Amino acid sequence: xxxxxxxxxxxxxxxxxxxxxxxxxxxxxxxxxxxxxxxxxxxxxxxxxxxxxxxxxxxxxxxxxxxxxxxxxxxxxxxxxxxxxxxxxxxxxxxxxxxxxxxxxxxxxxxxxxxxxxxxxxxxxxxxxxxxxxxxxxxxxxxxxxxxxxxxxxxxxxxxxxxxxxxxxxxxxxxxxxxxxxxxxxxxxxxxxxxxxxxxxxxxxxxxxxxxxxxxxxxxxxxxxxxxxxxxxxxxxxxxxxxxxxxxxxxxxxxxxxxxxxxxxxxxxxxxxxxxxxxxxxxxxxxxxxxxxxxxxxxxxxxxxxxxxxxxxxxxxxxxxxxxxxxxxxxxxxxxxxxxxxxxxxxxxxxxxxxxxxxxxxxxxxxxxxxxxxxxxxxxxxxxxxxxxxxxxxxxxxxxxx
Amino acid sequence: xxxxxxxxxxxxxxxxxxxxxxxxxxxxxxxxxxxxxxxxxxxxxxxxxxxxxxxxxxxxxxxxxxxxxxxxxxxxxxxxxxxxxxxxxxxxxxxxxxxxxxxxxxxxxxxxxxxxxxxxxxxxxxxxxxxxxxxxxxxxxxxxxxxxxxxxxxxxxxxxxxxxxxxxxxxxxxxxxxxxxxxxxxxxxxxxxxxxxxxxxxxxxxxxxxxxxxxxxxxxxxxxxxxxxxxxxxxxxxxxxxxxxxxxxxxxxxxxxxxxxxxxxxxxxxxxxxxxxxxxxxxxxxxxxxxxxxxxxxxxxxxxxxxxxxxxxxxxxxxxxxxxxxxxxxxxxxxxxxxxxxxxxxxxxxxxxxxxxxxxxxxxxxxxxxxxxxxxxxxxxxxxxxxxxxxxxxxxxxxxxx
Numbered sequence: 006x007x008x009x010x011x012x013x014x015x016x017x018x019x020x021x022x023x024x025x026x027x028x029x030x031x032x033x034x035x036x037x038x039x040x041x042x043x044x045x046x047x048x049x050x051x052x053x054x055x056x057x058x059x060x061x062x063x064x065x066x067x068x069x070x071x072x073x074x075x076x077x078x079x080x081x082x083x084x085x086x087x088x089x090x091x092x093x094x095x096x097x098x099x100x101x102x103x104x105x106x107x108x109x110x111x112x113x114x115x116x117x118x119x120x121x122x123x124x125x126x127x128x129x130x131x132x133x134x135x136x137x138x139x140x141x142x143x144x145x146x147x148x149x150x151x152x153x154x155x156x157x158x159x160x161x162x163x164x165x166x167x168x169x170x171x172x173x174x175x176x177x178x179x180x181x182x183x184x185x186x187x188x189x190x191x192x193x194x195x196x197x198x199x200x201x202x203x204x205x206x207x208x209x210x211x212x213x214x215x216x217x218x219x220x221x222x223x224x225x226x227x228x229x230x231x232x233x234x235x236x237x238x239x240x241x242x243x244x245x246x247x248x249x250x251x252x253x254x255x256x257x258x259x260x261x262x263x264x265x266x267x268x269x270x271x272x273x274x275x276x277x278x279x280x281x282x283x284x285x286x287x288x289x290x291x292x293x294x295x296x297x298x299x300x301x302x303x304x305x306x307x308x309x310x311x312x313x314x315x316x317x318x319x320x321x322x323x324x325x326x327x328x329x330x331x332x333x334x335x336x337x338x339x340x341x342x343x344x345x346x347x348x349x350x351x352x353x354x355x356x357x358x359x360x361x362x363x364x365x366x367x368x369x370x371x372x373x374x375x376x377x378x379x380x381x382x383x384x385x386x387x388x389x390x391x392x393x394x395x396x397x398x399x400x401x402x403x404x405x406x407x
Numbered sequence: 408x409x410x411x412x413x414x415x416x417x418x419x420x421x422x423x424x425x426x427x428x429x430x431x432x433x434x435x436x437x438x439x440x441x442x443x444x445x446x447x448x449x450x451x452x453x454x455x456x457x458x459x460x461x462x463x464x465x466x467x468x469x470x471x472x473x474x475x476x477x478x479x480x481x482x483x484x485x486x487x488x489x490x491x492x493x494x495x496x497x498x499x500x501x502x503x504x505x506x507x508x509x510x511x512x513x514x515x516x517x518x519x520x521x522x523x524x525x526x527x528x529x530x531x532x533x534x535x536x537x538x539x540x541x542x543x544x545x546x547x548x549x550x551x552x553x554x555x556x557x558x559x560x561x562x563x564x565x566x567x568x569x570x571x572x573x574x575x576x577x578x579x580x581x582x583x584x585x586x587x588x589x590x591x592x593x594x595x596x597x598x599x600x601x602x603x604x605x606x607x608x609x610x611x612x613x614x615x616x617x618x619x620x621x622x623x624x625x626x627x628x629x630x631x632x633x634x635x636x637x638x639x640x641x642x643x644x645x646x647x648x649x650x651x652x653x654x655x656x657x658x659x660x661x662x663x664x665x666x667x668x669x670x671x672x673x674x675x676x677x678x679x680x681x682x683x684x685x686x687x688x689x690x691x692x693x694x695x696x697x698x699x700x701x702x703x704x705x706x707x708x709x710x711x712x713x714x715x716x717x718x719x720x721x722x723x724x725x726x727x728x729x730x731x732x733x734x735x736x737x738x739x740x741x742x743x744x745x746x747x748x749x750x751x752x753x754x755x756x757x758x759x760x761x762x763x764x765x766x767x768x769x770x771x772x773x774x775x776x777x778x779x780x781x782x783x784x785x786x787x788x789x790x791x792x793x794x795x796x797x798x799x800x801x802x803x804x805x806x807x808x809x
Contacts, residue, residue: 035766036768036769041769043768069408069792069795070785070795070796071408071410071792071794071797071798071804072408072417072795072799072804073799073804073805073807074806075806075807075809077808078807078808088808089413089807092808093808094809095808095809098809233809345766347766350806351806352799353795353799353804354766354768376768376784379770379782379784379786380782384786385786
């Protein structure tokens with residue numbers, strides 16, 4: 006059941022109930038081999054556990070059983086959009102997250118600054134993970150790129166990452182990456198994946214030739230790899246499908262990007278929950294819905310740092326009273342996907358979800374963990390079902406049929 | 408979520424992890440009216456219970472809630488193919504299982520040797536359940552069938568069952584059965600279910616007329632009933648959709664047939680778990696995936712023999728240490744469908760599943776039974792989701808999207 010497909014015709018007008026969705030990135034984990042307890046089970050989470058015990062709990066699968074999502078599809082699923090159907094290229098997500106001038110017809114791509122040797126072989130795919138400052142300087146140099154008939158916008162992201170947007174006639178996104186994924190080989194030649202892609206490949210090759218020239222004297226970053234060509238995604242907007250004025254509070258570019266895609270207003274904040282809470286408190290009055298994103302749990306999971314993930318979860322727990330005090334009619338705490346520290350990567354395991362509302366059905370013995378939510382009244386659901394549940398608990402949907 | 412539709416584009420190359428799938432036919436049961444315990448709950452299953460307690464458990468529904476599958480659809484679902492979409496005629500399954508020369512364009516049907524009286528009325532639909540030896544002799548006689556323009560291949564299956572394959576121009580499978588399902592009436596006239604079926608009906612009627620002539624002097628089997636016309640099924644192959652070199656270890660023809668359909672290599676074995684284990688141990692090294700099938704539990708259920716099904720389950724339990732010792736990265740024990748002894752037939756009830764892997768989420772209190780798997784971390788799933796979970800736990804799938 007995909008929320009965005011079914012809610013549109015059932016929206017009740019003039020409802021002023023509010024929904025707050027806290028997304029803890031990479032929330033779900035796996036049992037530690039020594040203790041048999043997951044990160045969530047190890048952490049002391051008095052506020053989240055109390056919330057779970059008083060709420061409807063369950064587990065959400067972003068893509069269905071067995072499929073591991075990237076951050077983009079995982080978020081689209083949470084927002085009620087079929088992630089198998091709505092595919093957003095990584096470049097498009099980056100461009101949106103950076104707030105670049107990016108609109109229908111434009112093509113975006115990710116740029117990774119890299120190091121190539123005198124023969125053009127890639128020796129470091131991340132150019133020694135240059136600083137964001139250095140990345141900004143290099144992007145400044147690349148402002149000199151000039152391609153006839155094409156407007157090129159380049160902006161730094163974090164560390165060695167940047168994004169480019171091409172605007173011009175006849176550009177499409179069916180182009181393969183130049184990132185060879187390994188070192189000691191030249192970048193992959195860009196290849197069009199359809200007959201319409203010829204112009205885009207020419208433009209991108211011209212771009213790469215000029216970049217090589219402009220960065221010739223730089224070290225360690227003297228080239229870029231291009232990845233994730235994507236057109237501007239045209240998704241149904243939250244206002245239209247859910248009737249919600251929606252706010253996104255997220256410090257990291259990509260999450261701002263996916264929120265912007267679905268029509269959320271994106272406000273400035275850094276990535277700390279301290280700042281995010283302050284921004285939320287300041288702006289939530291003007292909105293029906295807010296999405297708040299916490300990134301670091303995912304990074305700790307990716308780093309395989311079980312203890313750090315536990316510590317971060319305990320830190321998040323301390324903000325729960327503050328989030329409850331904001332007084333949303335529906336408060337949901339969940340994750341976009343699991344990132345078990347024991348795996349050191351995203352995984353397919355379903356993610357705990359807690360939905361607090363006067364219309365929830367608490368179940369004795371539930372707590373805020375993978376196994377603690379298993380007995381909850383929501384059961385196991387696709388993530389795409391969450392938004393309809395949020396709207397229902399906010400009493401924003403009328404009944405279907407007489 | 409149907410595994411075979413989504414895995415193909417996410418397969419990781421160069422993975423050497425192994426998956427072992429033990430399918431206990433008709434596994435699920437129902438509580439005995441006297442004890443309130445199902446066959447699985449009655450049986451002493453120390454090894455299976457220990458496996459369940461250390462694994463991810465759940466329940467699989469082959470066709471969705473309320474629908475009872477035959478063996479073909481139930482297996483296709485387990486293998487990740489939509490059983491509502493991919494329909495294999497029973498004749499086609501038999502032909503494949505027997506290893507007959509059977510290819511695209513051919514039409515197969517099941518033959519049941521039967522007894523007819525002097526007026527042509529069916530007096531025994533199974534000819535007194537003649538022996539397999541007798542069946543072979545009769546099939547030898549039927550080699551004399553000759554139909555102009557059509558190549559006819561006949562082979563004995565078990566007991567009174569045989570299969571026929573027709574090869575020729577313009578043959579289709581939209582033909583009804585001749586088996587009247589009751590005695591005291593003549594065989595049903597074959598009927599084409601589409602306008603293209605005229606030639607096939609003619610050919611089959613010619614075949615039946617010659618069979619009647621050839622078997623005129625035989626007793627008790629002096630005729631055949633035709634069932635389950637089916638064309639050669641063209642299914643996506645496991646190598647293609649899952650990247651798996653797959654092995655089938657199954658003693659009964661039909662299960663060998665369905666495995667062959669999806670591209671598994673079928674090795675010779677009898678139907679005992681003793682032989683199947685030996686064959687598995689011998690061949691598994693050369694494969695990524697093995698399917699092992701145990702039939703007798705289903706037969707006991709069909710016979711309404713609760714105690715025998717309990718005994719067989721206890722026998723299977725003794726092989727679990729040997730199966731674990733094979734060292735697959737992912738070990739799955741489940742059934743194709745339920746066959747409750749109290750019903751004496753296949754049923755729609757979901758089937759216990761246990762998935763053992765380092766990435767499993769064990770839940771305290773789970774055990775290997777219908778109710779013992781209910782609290783497991785996999786929840787209730789369509790059987791078609793299993794293969795994606797198997798691949799995920801074998802770390803053979805990359806994440807979807809950035």
